[in-house]
Amino acid sequence: MEVIEKCADDIVARAKLFCNDHLQPIARELDKQSRFPVELLEMIAQEGFLGMNYPVSYGGGGYDSVTAHQAVKEFAKVSAGVALTFHVHWMAIDVLLQFGSAEQKRKYLPDLIQGRKIAAYTISEAQAGSDAAGIRSLAVPAEGGWLLNGAKYFCTNGGLADIYIVAFKTDAEAGAKGIGLFIIEKGAAGFQIGPAEEKMGCRSSQTTSLVFHNCLVPPDSLLGNGKDGFKIAMYGLTGGRLGMAVMGLGIAEAALETAARYANRRIAFGKPLSALYAVQEMLAEMHVKIEAAKLLVDDTARQRDSGSDYAVATSVAKLFVAEVVSEVCHKAMQILGGHGYMKYNVVERYVRDARLMDIGVGASEVLKMVVGTTVAKTIGSDNE
Numbered sequence: 597m598e599v600i601e602k603c604a605d606d607i608v609a610r611a612k613l614f615c616n617d618h619l620q621p622i623a624r625e626l627d628k629q630s631r632f633p634v635e636l637l638e639m640i641a642q643e644g645f646l647g648m649n650y651p652v653s654y655g656g657g658g659y660d661s662v663t664a665h666q667a668v669k670e671f672a673k674v675s676a677g678v679a680l681t682f683h684v685h686w687m688a689i690d691v692l693l694q695f696g697s698a699e700q701k702r703k704y705l706p707d708l709i710q711g712r713k714i715a716a717y718t719i720s721e722a723q724a725g726s727d728a729a730g731i732r733s734l735a736v737p738a739e740g741g742w743l744l745n746g747a748k749y750f751c752t753n754g755g756l757a758d759i760y761i762v763a764f765k766t767d768a769e770a771g772a773k774g775i776g777l778f779i780i781e782k783g784a785a786g787f788q789i790g791p792a793e794e795k796m797g798c799r800s801s802q803t804t805s806l807v808f809h810n811c812l813v814p815p816d817s818l819l820g821n822g823k824d825g826f827k828i829a830m831y832g833l834t835g836g837r838l839g840m841a842v843m844g845l846g847i848a849e850a851a852l853e854t855a856a857r858y859a860n861r862r863i864a865f866g867k868p869l870s871a872l873y874a875v876q877e878m879l880a881e882m883h884v885k886i887e888a889a890k891l892l893v894d895d896t897a898r899q900r901d902s903g904s905d906y907a908v909a910t911s912v913a914k915l916f917v918a919e920v921v922s923e924v925c926h927k928a929m930q931i932l933g934g935h936g937y938m939k940y941n942v943v944e945r946y947v948r949d950a951r952l953m954d955i956g957v958g959a960s961e962v963l964k965m966v967v968g969t970t971v972a973k974t975i976g977s978d979n980e
């Protein structure tokens with residue numbers, strides 16, 4: 597047990613050191629230029645960060661989810677977009693591990709887990725965001741495989757990724773039961789990647805549209821049987837919501853640390869801001885909320901490791917962290933005052949990055965319906 601704990605501490609410490617030495621110096625420039633640091637990808641892969649919590653048999657680190665998410669939280673504290681890149685990459689690995697055929701796993705997982713290739717995962721379309729069953733991109737059987745047509749919006753890791761997990765309708769009349777997930781390789785004929793989108797926050801994560809025009813993919817590109825794609829897609833989103841909660845927690849911790857340091861050195865009314873009760877109250881509230889969020893996120897990660905259904909737990913964690921990071925960033929900017937509102941200050945970036953928490957991988961309004969429905973059926977049930 598002591599050896600495991602030592603190893604766990606080591607990977608988190610290495611992530612922090614890597615971020616401080618290599619990511620922190622360029623984080624502002626990445627945000628300003630809206631680019632992912634491709635120059636760091638080889639080092640990230642060599643350090644084993646992209647496969648921390650995946651099986652050793654595929655070249656992964658074999659760490660538990662609590663440890664792996666604590667490590668990637670260090671990336672989120674420095675550059676939320678880079679952390680988001682990790683989490684979407686992991687969503688693709690999750691569904692391949694759970695639903696991929698033996699051949700699909702053999703073909704894709706070693707490269708993805710060892711970081712030689714990056715994955716993207718996309719469902720959303722212009723008319724179908726939260727309503728995932730409303731997608732219209734169509735996959736039809738054809739000689740030699742499947743013919744894909746349609747367009748996708750908001751593909752995180754678009755352009756950066758080598759492997760794309762993409763949802764298509766396999767039966768236009770079957771609703772959620774007529775959806776298939778396909779594995780598509782970059783460079784496939786008829787597959788075009790749009791330009792990088794200009795985003796408000798998480799700008800070091802690359803987001804593009806995808807266009808498919810008579811894109812022929814082989815039969816073994818399909819995950820599952822072509823009808824259970826909605827279930828597979830939701831499984832991927834479950835892991836993604838935990839990832840988003842971890843990302844939000846990292847942003848919140850960074851905002852608190854920045855605000856606390858500023859409060860100690862900023863003199864007002866003859867003493868540091870941290871000596872004023874109003875500022876102490878804000879710092880205390882920020883700290884308490886973050887500590888509660890840590891416990892919730894770690895518990896959700898443990899549920900993931902246990903193999904139990906943790907879908908509701910991830911919705912709860914993401915909902916809570918979304919509220920926490922919004923409040924913490926607001927208070928951090930308030931403590932810094934006008935300085936926090938300036939582009940030269942990292943708090944301004946934290947505020948923009950945090951806004952995605954209420955939107956990405958499940959809008960808060962949708963997750964409240966998920967949690968509320970579950971509460972009504974379980975806690976509120978008369979059948980005891």
